[in-house]
Amino acid sequence: xxxxxxxxxxxxxxxxxxxxxxxxxxxxxxxxxxxxxxxxxxxxxxxxxxxxxxxxxxxxxxxxxxxxxxxxxxxxxxxxxxxxxxxxxxxxxxxxxxxxxxxxxxxxxxxxxxxxxxxxxxxxxxxxxxxxxxxxxxxxxxxxxxxxxxxxxxxxxxxxxxxxxxxxxxxxxxxxxxxxxxxxxx
Amino acid sequence: xxxxxxxxxxxxxxxxxxxxxxxxxxxxxxxxxxxxxxxxxxxxxxxxxxxxxxxxxxxxxxxxxxxxxxxxxxxxxxxxxxxxxxxxxxxxxxxxxxxxxxxxxxxxxxxxxxxxxxxxxxxxxxxxxxxxxxxxxxxxxxxxxxxxxxxxxxxxxxxxxxxxxxxxxxxxxxxxxxxxxxxxxx
DNA sequence: GGAATACGCTACTGACGGTAGCGTATTCCG
DNA sequence: CGGAATACGCTACCGTCAGTAGCGTATTCC
Numbered sequence: 001x002x003x004x005x006x007x008x009x010x011x012x013x014x015x016x017x018x019x020x021x022x023x024x025x026x027x028x029x030x031x032x033x034x035x036x037x038x039x040x041x042x043x044x045x046x047x048x049x050x051x052x053x054x055x056x057x058x059x060x061x062x063x064x065x066x067x068x069x070x071x072x073x074x075x076x077x078x079x080x081x082x083x084x085x086x087x088x089x090x091x092x093x094x095x096x097x098x099x100x101x102x103x104x105x106x107x108x109x110x111x112x113x114x115x116x117x118x119x120x121x122x123x124x125x126x127x128x129x130x131x132x133x134x135x136x137x138x139x140x141x142x143x144x145x146x147x148x149x150x151x152x153x154x155x156x157x158x159x160x161x162x163x164x165x166x167x168x169x170x171x172x173x174x175x176x177x178x179x180x181x182x183x184x185x186x
Numbered sequence: 187x188x189x190x191x192x193x194x195x196x197x198x199x200x201x202x203x204x205x206x207x208x209x210x211x212x213x214x215x216x217x218x219x220x221x222x223x224x225x226x227x228x229x230x231x232x233x234x235x236x237x238x239x240x241x242x243x244x245x246x247x248x249x250x251x252x253x254x255x256x257x258x259x260x261x262x263x264x265x266x267x268x269x270x271x272x273x274x275x276x277x278x279x280x281x282x283x284x285x286x287x288x289x290x291x292x293x294x295x296x297x298x299x300x301x302x303x304x305x306x307x308x309x310x311x312x313x314x315x316x317x318x319x320x321x322x323x324x325x326x327x328x329x330x331x332x333x334x335x336x337x338x339x340x341x342x343x344x345x346x347x348x349x350x351x352x353x354x355x356x357x358x359x360x361x362x363x364x365x366x367x368x369x370x371x372x
Numbered sequence: 373g374g375a376a377t378a379c380g381c382t383a384c385t386g387a388c389g390g391t392a393g394c395g396t397a398t399t400c401c402g
Numbered sequence: 403c404g405g406a407a408t409a410c411g412c413t414a415c416c417g418t419c420a421g422t423a424g425c426g427t428a429t430t431c432c
Binding site: 032033034106107109110111112113114115116119122123127147150151153154155156157158159161162164167171174175177178179181182 | 218219220292293295296297298299300301302305308309313333336337339340341342343344345347348350353357360361363364365367368
Binding site for chain 4: 223239245
């Protein structure tokens, strides 16, 4: 996802991934996803725009890697299947609730609708790891886990995208209840 | 939503709403939502771009009105609550499956993430009528229907947006099952 | 025939994602 | 120490797209 640096001698890359990610989320939080242009992200990070493009091939790739950095691995240390699924849903809902993260999340998915390359990045880099982790943890077939991801992610993103605000906790509870009921039956 | 024509004398508007809607859906189907620029829609409709802007204030407004035209009123003639909800879900899933419509639907929602004005149009013109119809038909509180809309629309759009293809019928069945179970309990 | 409006056309603006090219800084290796 | 190799900053630029301005022409009502 990040453009790899050629091996050999030469000046090493500065350590500014974290700086750029932070600037990106901050800019999204303050100006919204549309307002978080590459020029503004670069300015907020105190870095030249061309430097960002030397590392990430597109704005979408940058945002996806920032999200990966912010999300980290899915929590899978729970006892049973119900607890695992429930904690995973609350985990993703909580992440989306963090300032800037939800906006970036909804924004990058919305860009992906019109951008097959970004869709590919999103599917392989972001969704696949969580899909595999959930599949292993739940012992459900891939098809079923994909459906669950569509339901959970779709619902949370739709609320976020339409209202600009993350879903209230009581609705997250309802979502968990609903999905758990699906898991129990059948 | 459509810019109203001033009253009085003068040349009346040509009857080309249907032509423009059809050209819009066709262009989305052939070139995707991102490829369906205003220039291309106008060319496909055989109409000047400025003529479109005289009627609709923005591309989003045009697409929303096209969707309203394509969707029509929600079917509410069903017997019981379960049948009503089930048929409503299958109805929206079917509409999204129509060529061009799903792409336009996903595209306009994705644009709305970064465009508050479009979000407002979408909420009041598109979502509100269906919300009210479902609320009346189901006898459920607004809050609950809003949640159901987020779940159904979010899930269908997420699948559409991520894969470019509408949801398979078996998954629509699963969605209906899941939502019906929510309606029954509580 | 004149007021009033619609349509088509060409040209334009402003914003944005992304790129080119150059000078400078930093590191490794011989 | 010197040169190869790479990174960074900067300025300028391209192409695309939503949306606008302005003008000439067509169509309707009175």
